[in-house]
Amino acid sequence: MTQEQQQWHLARGYRFAGVVSGLRNEPDRRDVAVIISDTPASAVGMFTKNQICAAPVRVCRQRLPSTRTRAIVICSGNANACTGAQGLADAQRMTALVAQELGCEAEQVLVASTGVIGRLLPMPLLEAAIPQAVRSAVASPEAFRHAAQAILTTDTGIKVATRQGPSFTLTGFAKGAAMIGPNMATMLAFLLTDAHLSLDDLQQTLHTAVEHSFHCISVEGHTSTNDTVLLLANGTGPRLEGAELALYQETVTSVCLELARKIARDAEGAEHFITIEVEGCRNDSEARRIAKTIADSPLVKTAIFGHDPNWGRIVSAAGYAGVEFAEENLSLWLGDMLLYRAGTPCPFDVLTASAYLKQNRDIHIRLKFDLGPGKCTFYTCDLTTEYVRLNADYTT
Amino acid sequence: MTQEQQQWHLARGYRFAGVVSGLRNEPDRRDVAVIISDTPASAVGMFTKNQICAAPVRVCRQRLPSTRTRAIVICSGNANACTGAQGLADAQRMTALVAQELGCEAEQVLVASTGVIGRLLPMPLLEAAIPQAVRSAVASPEAFRHAAQAILTTDTGIKVATRQGPSFTLTGFAKGAAMIGPNMATMLAFLLTDAHLSLDDLQQTLHTAVEHSFHCISVEGHTSTNDTVLLLANGTGPRLEGAELALYQETVTSVCLELARKIARDAEGAEHFITIEVEGCRNDSEARRIAKTIADSPLVKTAIFGHDPNWGRIVSAAGYAGVEFAEENLSLWLGDMLLYRAGTPCPFDVLTASAYLKQNRDIHIRLKFDLGPGKCTFYTCDLTTEYVRLNADYTT
Structure with missing residues (x-):
């Protein structure tokens, strides 16, 4: 474990995995990630404003906000965008595969993809890899690192930001190196917390944080079809109110800003x-x-x-x-x-x-x-x- | 004279010059152009929508539309943009130098510039070159070619489009290779006709033509501070009405479209x-x-x-x-x-x-x-x- 990994703060009640499905044609490259909340979590999301939005974005929009989200499944290398009805069915199937393993409903699972636009997903590969990922998910820095790796495309490295608050932990990771304004590409970010707060507070927190972070970066101004930011709060800790809630909101903004700056800093070919x-x-x-x-x-x-x-x-x-x-x-x-x-x-x-x-x-x-x-x-x-x-x- | 030059149609009553002022530090490079109408011409213009607009654009906006324009003076290599009060005085001085030679008022002279932003014009060079240009202006294809050369920046060649109508001649030339959406650069176009028509018809004609031509090209989407399209009609021919006016309007659009396509085709570094x-x-x-x-x-x-x-x-x-x-x-x-x-x-x-x-x-x-x-x-x-x-x- 690297020194950086020793300093990560992992929110309580989450398990992670990142596996090789073969989707990328690179034998050792992880390309499917899962994030599992042991208990139903409150979840909110913000998505691309592109009129052409990918199938996973459509699925998440239907399912959020929610108070009973159990998992997120992500694949990289294929955006599942501009893929018509089959693409939508495939995105739904990705969530059903997770749900089957967890014994929950497909509606309790969220999904994201990033990669080339306009190609159908190689579903036989995902049919095999997704259950394997769910079964192997654990609450360890190593597993978290695998998940953070599995969502990358042209990124040169993982993008992680974590914070330990007085009564909560916030764990974030992201990807993005172009088609940022979000190349092949996309901006994806996942924020996980063990805090306990209302859906309204959660939604407002995410909105403010994104406005001051991911909405303030651009690589080439091309808005991706797949941009997704998800925030899950599984409520393991005490309910946040007053000053604690304000601190929490500042912390989410701070983590989003750190991730956003890491995306702009890792922009394709950039020297400045x-x-x-x-x-x-x-x-x-x-x-x-x-x-x-x-x-x-x-x-x-x-x-x-x-x-x-x-x-x-x-x-x-x-x-x-x-x-x-x-x-x-x-x-x-x-x-x-x-x-x-x-x-x-x-x-x-x-x-x-x-x-x-x-x-x-x-x-x-x-x-x-x-x-x-x-x-x-x-x-x-x-x-x-x-x-x-x-x-x-x-x-x- | 090249075959292309033999085919140019030069509108009656206009003289041209393109001279070397030394502004470009390239000994043989023409950088100051003048266009003179022997008689007062009706003139309309369209300009950049950039909130930061160059001094010559400000001067033209004040002086148009007009029914008594006598000349246009243009320099390349320096945009005279973001140059404050001194820049405005310099642009006015450029027109006064022409007026002095022609024996008309400075208000009867229009001005355009293209080049680097934020540098003051080397006025001593222009004080010498502009009168020289006015004195040397003649109605010949060679002089017209010199004017078309003198307005270029990173362009790889002159951009000319001319038409001979039943009762009018239309002569256009332009520059532009980047900062098109309008590099150093700018889109400038000058349209000269011997037609006789009302200021309202002239304005409407230019608006329609620009909408379907210069407003439909982009190199990198960066709008210049200096974009200028000027249309002069000196009324040497018979008054255009009805079908002849419609034909004239189509012809202006056609010339603008030809010039616009030449700009996009000559875009900096472009291969397609x-x-x-x-x-x-x-x-x-x-x-x-x-x-x-x-x-x-x-x-x-x-x-x-x-x-x-x-x-x-x-x-x-x-x-x-x-x-x-x-x-x-x-x-x-x-x-x-x-x-x-x-x-x-x-x-x-x-x-x-x-x-x-x-x-x-x-x-x-x-x-x-x-x-x-x-x-x-x-x-x-x-x-x-x-x-x-x-x-x-x-x-x-």
Whole structure:
């Protein structure tokens, strides 16, 4: 067990497994995960806003919120998206296979998938692997690591964030490296807690946490068909209220933010992790729209890859975000260098600015408006020749 | 004179020049253009919707529409954008330099710029070059070619489209190779005619033409601060009405579409010219939103670069365009291969589909919805490692 694994906090009452089904054609690659709650758990979810949503997303939407969820089953390598009626039946079958082993109803099982779009699942492989996974699930860091591995696609490593609160444990893991805004790809996150709280509090907690984390990252702005965040609370601990509930909510946001930053940091081919801080907008929503437009601009992203402090690209991206402002409302910093003050360019040393981009993997861009209290911190990466290579030859 | 130049139709009553000011640091590179109308012309314009708009755009907006425009002056290599009050004064000064030579008012002169954002213009160079350009302007194909060259940035060649109508001539030229959705860059187009028509007809003609042409191209979806399309009609010919006016309007659209396609075809680093045809939407606006979202998706663009018929990326991009539809409403063709029919994937030969992408520079994607009569044809290009290289090191 690695030092990192020794520091993981695993919520009470959950078992995990990650197994090799053969779906990926890579003999040692785990591709099916299960998470089991020993007792019925309260569960809420948030999903892609794409009009084309994968079969597993449809299934989860029907089954949530719930107060009696027993398990989640996930496969990677195939998104089960754009697969019509057969795809929906296959997603339901995945849950039925888990339910059969657990002796519960299929409706008590949730499902997620990530991978290539438009291919039917190889169900014979899953018919064999899913029961095996359920039977092998245990409450150990090793099993948890296997589950966290089994959900990965082009990710370079597992993404885990855990916290130990005074009366609860929160355990989260996620995947995602592209088709983030969510390549093949998708953003999936699973949050497990032994806390005891109402469905309303759980739903509100997840909504707030996602707004400030997964909704504030972008790799290339392409929204996946499969994005899924699930939060389960099995109520093993005492009921959370008042200050404890507030602490719990902060903790969920903190775990989601840690996972979101890990996703942006692991973006395909990326050489820079970029934080875009926008403040002084009319409201948070306008601040996020500006931050996301900058984050999604190929011109901004290629400039940072090239260590080119071409700040006009940043300012001009802000300008087409669909938010009304005047040049005079805006100032811009790259790191601690002020480049543009209230609509007028500032003299700056291009070599120093370029060196900042060259010598740091973590880049900070700050835009300050004078319009109001709205703000947003958004995370993204650069656009590299490696990103293009990776994505030019993904399925074939 | 090349064969192409012999076929150009130059509208009566216009003179042209393109000169070397030294702004580009390339000794033989023309970077200042002037277009002069011998008589006062009616003029209308359409401009970037970016909240950050360049000084020349501000100047043109103030001066249009007009019935007494005499000239346009354009510089390339410097956008005069994000340059504050000094930038505005410099743009005005550019027009005053032309006016002085022509003996007209500065208000009768329009101005456009394209190039790097956030740098002040080297006015001493322009003070010398602009009068020289005005004095050298003549009505010849050679002078017209010099003007068309002088407005280019990363473009690989001039972009010209001309038409000879029964009672009018229409002469258009443009630039643009990136920051198209409009790199350094911008989309500029100048349309000159000897037709005689009302300002209202002129404005309506330009609006319709731009909607069906320049508003239907994207390189990377980054809207420039400097986009400008100007249409001048000096009224040398007879007044256009009825069928002649309709023919004129069609001709302007046709010239704009030819220029727009030339811009998309010359996109930085592009290896494929992609036509996206969307039909069967509720209205044309929804069809365009879907087409533009596909055109701007780095995942779609890299797949085509890689000859990878990963059609799920196309369908999923349509799904996050912000237009409501169900999977069942959508069918998809790549070339003449049906890949997705009413929400269900169709069996297809991956090698044939990949060969289609490999063997053709012109790629056709067609999406058919069953929601209404709305349609749009949109033009874009692939995202290549060369695009990233070009844009990673532009200013430095």
